[in-house]
Amino acid sequence: MKKAGKILAVITGIVLAFLLYVQLTYQQTYEVPVTGLKASTDLTIIARGKYLAMGPAHCWTCHVEDPSSVDLIKETPAMSGGLLLDLPWIATLRTPNITSDKKTGIGRYSDDQLAQVIRYNRTPKGHALVPFMTYNAMSDADIVAILSYLRSTKPIEKAIPEHNFTMLGKLLMRFVIKPDVTETHQQFAALKPDTTAGYGKYLAYTVTNCNGCHTERGPAGEFVGEPFAGGHKRELQTGTFVVPNLTPDPQTGRIYHWNQQTFINRFRMGKVYQEDFMPWRAYQQMNDNDLKAIYNFLQTLKPVTNKIEQTYIPLAEN
Ligand code: HEC
Ligand code: HEC
Structure with a gap:
């Protein structure tokens, strides 16, 4: 008995020491490449950045406190942050203020620090970001446009509380979640907005992230399904959503009969x-050419048979 007690004490000691270690070190700092990108004051470039942030790249849908209250026809929302994101068992966090404010917004950061947030998912302090943003392959030109727009926004002073991680969340931040330093953007460097499938692919994978929902994922968020074949299910308060299959499959492709x-x-x-x-x-703001490009790209996908009966099942029918 005595011996068992000692062993137990040693194990408890080791576990506690490990948890203390995680507590003290979960905010690792990481090096990522210097982008050398610089914001511009050119009005055409600023307008392009605004279009991306409000439309295809949908930045505002996460960086305002209450997206449902935004009326894009009447106003351009100030992206002063504060939206509550609840990741059960892992963290609760509020999105940061990305208006140009010098105390609480992106006015504190250099152009390069901001570009590194967007491309590599690393905070200006050097930590890994909780991976909500998927702009790793965004072209230099589009990142510059977005930086230029953010710099031009009206400063709103609004301090956002620190994130709250559970012990599991801290473990993930310590050992699993890292900035994404893969260099995927060069392939799009020469791309100009047009209606081709090539540009549509860039939009669908990178800027709009259609792929993030329309391709099925595994438990750790890794892509497991055929590209754009749908199937992801999410139960919400009013019902269940099932993401449709966007591949050109004659029987089960949701948009097969759409021109x-x-x-x-x-x-x-x-x-x-x-x-x-x-x-x-946000996508409603996309211009016809961008939508044509995405449509043209979807037509080039490999048809995959994946029958989704209903994309929305209201609770009463569950
Ligand atoms: C799906 C939600 C989502 C979208 C869309 C989104 N963001 Fe974010 N963003 C976040 C979250 C969450 C964080 C904080 C993550 C963290 O700190 O770990 C963040 C952090 C940031 C930061 C870091 C700010 C700071 O003070 O640390 C910047 C800058 C930023 N986002 C800009 C953008 C831009 C520009 C876009 C559009 C191109 C965008 N975001 C789109 C969710 C989103
Ligand atoms: C955050 C998750 C998410 C993203 C990102 C997303 N979708 Fe969807 N999509 C859904 C869900 C959920 C549905 C089913 C509910 C509905 O019809 O709106 C859906 C439905 C659709 C439908 C069928 C609409 C209908 O009336 O039957 C089309 C078409 C579609 N998405 C295209 C796209 C394209 C193109 C993109 C990128 C520009 C995209 N989606 C990005 C989640 C997403």
């Missing part, structure tokens, strides 16, 4: 279901 104009019209219509988490209202 380009049907596709554009669907995006102009915007959100239909109250709780829908697809950022329809």
Whole structure:
């Protein structure tokens, strides 16, 4: 008995020491490449950045406190942050203020620090970001446009509280989550906005992140499904959403019978279901050419048979 007690004490000691170690070291600092990108004051470039932030790249849908109260037709929302994101068992956090404010917003950071946030998911302090943003392959030109727009925004002073990680969250931050330093952007360096499938691919994978929801993922967030074949399910308060199959499969592809104009019209219509988490209202701002490009890209995908009966099942029918 005595011996068992000692062993138990030693194990408890080791576990506690380990937890203390994680507590003290979960905020690692990382080096990432210097981007050398610089914000511009050119009005065309600023306008391009605004278009990206409000439309395809949908920055505002996360960087305002209450996205549902935003009316894009009447106003351009100030991205002063504060949206509560609850990751059960892992963390609760509020999104940062990315207005140009010098005390509480991005006015504190250099152009390069900001570009590193967008490209490599590393905070200006050097920590890994909780990976909500997926802009690793964004071209230099588009990152410059976004930086230029952020610099031009009206400063709003609003301090955002620190993130709250659980012990599991701290373990993940210490050992699993790292900045993404893969260099995937060069392939898009020469790309100019047009209606080709090539540009549509860039939009769908990088800027709009259609891929992030329309390709099935495994438990750790890794992509496991065929690209754009849908299937991801999410239960919310009012019902269950099932992400549709966007591949050109004659039987099960959701948009197989849609022509380009049907596709554009669907995006102009915007959100239909109250709780829908697809950022329809941002995508509604996309211009026809961008939507044509995405449509053209989707047509080039390998058709995959994956039958999704209903994309929204209201609770009453569950
Ligand atoms: C899906 C939600 C989401 C979208 C879309 C999004 N962000 Fe973020 N962003 C976050 C979260 C969450 C954080 C904080 C993560 C952390 O600190 O670990 C963050 C952090 C940042 C930061 C770091 C600020 C700081 O003070 O640390 C910047 C800058 C930023 N985002 C800019 C952008 C821009 C520009 C866009 C659009 C191109 C964008 N974000 C789109 C969720 C999002
Ligand atoms: C954050 C998750 C998410 C992202 C990102 C996303 N979608 Fe969806 N999408 C959904 C969900 C959920 C549905 C099912 C509910 C609905 O119809 O809105 C859906 C439905 C659709 C539909 C079918 C609409 C209908 O009326 O049947 C199309 C088409 C579509 N998405 C295209 C896209 C494209 C193109 C992109 C990128 C520009 C994209 N989605 C990005 C989650 C997402």
